[in-house]
Structures are given as structure tokens and as C-alpha cells.
Amino acid sequence: MNELIDAHGRNVTYLRVSVTDRCNLSCRYCREKDMPFIPHESILRFEEMEDIIGLMAEMGVRKLRFTGGEPFVRKGFMDFLRRIRQKHPRLGLRITSNGTLLGPHIEALKELDAMMNISLDTLDRARFASITGKDLLPDVLENLRRMAALGVRLKVNTVAMRGQNDKELPALAALAMEHPLDVRFIEFMPMGEGSIWSESLFWPADEMLAAARRHWELIPCDEANRNAEERGPAKLWKLRDREGRLSAGRFGLISSVSHTFCTTCNRLRLTADGQIRTCLYDDGEWPVRDTLRTQGLEAVRRVILDAVASKPLGSEILARSKGPVAIKRMSAIGG
Known part of the structure; x- marks a missing residue:
């Protein structure tokens, strides 16, 4: 019985x-280069995460997503994933990554049946380096190609910013024409201390939809055919080009600002420093790290x-x- 209502x-x-x-990386909309990191002793240990995940699985959680920062920079992350999969074989396993460090792990991720979300805001190499602070676009594209070829379940997430990457919608969406993956454009959310968000950068989903329709016929995907675990905030379409070809993947929009989906939100966030956060837009947090370390798992419940x-x-x-x-930066919350 689910306790979490x-x-x-x-x-x-x-x-x-x-x-x-x-x-x-140091993506401009996520964190600034000189922002301090959370002290090591304040970060949840993997063993503590395993305990909390086990408790929440008992309480009704069926789907997990691991995020960062960049999760693959943390030593021991793949071994941690293997333990989670072994202990909780029925949990849906998801990982959000910038895609730059995946090369050595792609086959293992396929074996773990992990769905990958890759953050990719541009296909222009110079713009990628400008946005992220590193010239690593070729690495990301090669890892995407390898994952698609191997059959890893794959989504590409793009934070859409007017005047920054809006002209790239056709090229990014075209990834779904050639590969069996979802390309999803996310409205730039106005959150985080020092955020560069502004009305001039905000590009609403309705305008993205109109832009896509100038290049393709959009065929809505039947929501009824998506199981409960796969349903999420994205509206999805298949693409048909002017030659009549149907896309291998899907085009999606996440209207997190202009058409919020808060009334159906089914998620909690466990931050890197061990706080439960119930809403991305709210800085209210509940201390599970210190509770676990001083009072035990039942107190965490x-x-x-x-x-x-x-x-x-x-x-x-x-x-x-x-x-x-909200004040807390996105890299500490986990998106």
C-alpha cells in the first residue's frame, strides 16, 4: 500500500x-564556475542512499532517477547502480547525465536496463563550449550514437532559450527522425540563486510547437498506449517530413512554466546533501541525512x-x- 499521498x-x-x-561542466543556467561545492562530509554516502531508497520503495516509490551535478563524476557510481538493480529489480531505473563520461559504461548501462536522459542544448560545437565551458560535443554525440545503436533507452533533453539555441530546434529534433529516441525541449525555468533567467530568454512551448510545425507534420502520440511508469510531463509527437518519412523517435515539449503539470506531480527529490525536497519551486526541505545518522531509518520514515x-x-x-x-542551485537539487 502506498503511504505517500x-x-x-x-x-x-x-x-x-x-x-x-x-x-x-559549468553550464550557464545550472551553476557558475566559482560556486563552492557542498563539503564532502555533508554529501550522502551511497550506503545511506541505499537505505533511504529501500525505505521509499516500501512506501510506494516505483521509479528512481539518479542525477547530479553529473552522477558519473562520483567514484563508485556504477557499483552503486548495480547494487540498486540487484536489491530492487522491479524499480524503473533512470539516469540524467551530460553524456560526456559515458563511453566506458554504455554496455553496462544496457545490461542494467537503465533509461538515459542526456542533456544537450546545442549541436553547434562552439556554442556547446560556450554554454558548458568545455569543448566536448564530439564525445557526447559519439556516446549518443553508440547508445542508440546498442538499444539503450534514450532521451535527449534541451533547455530552450530564446536567442541562444532557438534556431537549432530543427537540427536537434531531427535526431528523432534518424534514431529511436525522444528529443524533448524544456522551457527555461526561473529558479536558482544567480539564475540568468529573464523574460527575453524565455521561449514558451507554444512557440516551440509552432516552430516545429514549420518543418514537420506532427502526429500526437497516444497517451493511453504509454504505461503508468513511462508517463511524464512531456507531450510527445511523431514527426513526418515532406517526403512522407515517419520519425524513428519522438519530439516532445515540457511546458514547466507556461502550462504547469503540478496538479499531477508524483515526485520527491533527495538532494546531494541529504534533504527531501517536495517541489522544485519551493526551498522547503526536510533533513533525512542528519535524521538517519542520529535517529535511524524509522525516524526517516x-x-x-x-x-x-x-x-x-x-x-x-x-x-x-x-x-x-527558490534559491538553491539546480546542481545541488538534481533537477
């Missing part, structure tokens, strides 16, 4: 775990239940805001 009747079944706030009971509607927070919401 909030005051709005939403059933929490999805846990996002940030395994580190460290990253080998009570903290989680209290957190879920107070889970807000992010759309209401966003509506009240005049600018960026």
Missing part, C-alpha cells in the same frame, strides 16, 4: 536522487511522511513570483 491527493511514486553536486503531507502546488508558487523562485 499528499494533501492534494497526489500519489508519490517517483524519487529523484542527486548523487553529487559536482560536475565536469516519519520525516518523509511529514514532507509529503506538506507538498505544495508549485504552480501557485510560480504565480506569486515576480522573478526566479
Whole structure:
């Protein structure tokens, strides 16, 4: 029986775990180059994450996503994944990565049946280096090619910014024409201390949809054919080009600002420093790291239940805001 039902009747079944706030890139919308990292002793140990994940699986969580920072910069991450898969074979396993460090791990990720989300905001090499601080686009594209060829379940996520990468929508979406993957464009969210978000950079999903329709016929995907585990905030379409070819993959939009999906939100976040966060737009956090270290796992259960009971509607927070919401940077939250 699921214990994780909030005051709005939403059933929490999805846990996002940030395994580190460290990253080998410095994407402008995520973190600044000189921002301090969380001290090592404040980061959850893998064993502690395993305990919390086991507890939350008992409480009704069915889907896990591991994020960062960049999860593959943390030593021992692949061994940790193997233990999670062995202990919880029925949990849906997801990983969000920048794609630069995946080369040695692709075959293992296929064996673990892990779905990969790759953050990729441009196909222009110079722009990639400008956005991320490193000239690593060829590595990402080669790893994408290898994963697609091997049959790794794959999504590409693009944070859409007007005047920055809006002209690249056709090229990025065309990845779905050739490969069996989802290319999803995400509205730039106004959050995080020092965020570069502004009205001038915000590109709403309705305008992205219109831009896509100038290049392809868009065929809506039947939501009824997606199982509950696979359903998420993205609206998805198959693409048909002017020659009548149907895409191998899908084009998607995530309207996290203009058309929020907060009324159906089913997720909690476990931050890199061991806090439960119930809403991306709200800085309210519940301390599970210190509770686990001083009081044990049953005390953590009570903290989680209290957190879920107070889970807000992010759309209401966003509506009240005049600018960026929340202070904690995205790299520490895990997105």
C-alpha cells in the first residue's frame, strides 16, 4: 500500500536522487564556475542512499532517477547502480547525465536496463563550449550514437532559450527522425540563486510547437498506449517530413512554466546533501541525512511522511513570483 499521498491527493511514486553536486561542466543556467561545492562530509554516502531508497520503495516509490551535478563524476557510481538493480529489480531505473563520461559504461548501462536522459542544448560545437565551458560535443554525440545503436533507452533533453539555441530546434529534433529516441525541449525555468533567467530568454512551448510545425507534420502520440511508469510531463509527437518519412523517435515539449503539470506531480527529490525536497519551486526541505545518522531509518520514515503531507502546488508558487523562485542551485537539487 502506498503511504505517500499528499494533501492534494497526489500519489508519490517517483524519487529523484542527486548523487553529487559536482560536475565536469559549468553550464550557464545550472551553476557558475566559482560556486563552492557542498563539503564532502555533508554529501550522502551511497550506503545511506541505499537505505533511504529501500525505505521509499516500501512506501510506494516505483521509479528512481539518479542525477547530479553529473552522477558519473562520483567514484563508485556504477557499483552503486548495480547494487540498486540487484536489491530492487522491479524499480524503473533512470539516469540524467551530460553524456560526456559515458563511453566506458554504455554496455553496462544496457545490461542494467537503465533509461538515459542526456542533456544537450546545442549541436553547434562552439556554442556547446560556450554554454558548458568545455569543448566536448564530439564525445557526447559519439556516446549518443553508440547508445542508440546498442538499444539503450534514450532521451535527449534541451533547455530552450530564446536567442541562444532557438534556431537549432530543427537540427536537434531531427535526431528523432534518424534514431529511436525522444528529443524533448524544456522551457527555461526561473529558479536558482544567480539564475540568468529573464523574460527575453524565455521561449514558451507554444512557440516551440509552432516552430516545429514549420518543418514537420506532427502526429500526437497516444497517451493511453504509454504505461503508468513511462508517463511524464512531456507531450510527445511523431514527426513526418515532406517526403512522407515517419520519425524513428519522438519530439516532445515540457511546458514547466507556461502550462504547469503540478496538479499531477508524483515526485520527491533527495538532494546531494541529504534533504527531501517536495517541489522544485519551493526551498522547503526536510533533513533525512542528519535524521538517519542520529535517529535511524524509522525516524526517516516519519520525516518523509511529514514532507509529503506538506507538498505544495508549485504552480501557485510560480504565480506569486515576480522573478526566479527558490534559491538553491539546480546542481545541488538534481533537477
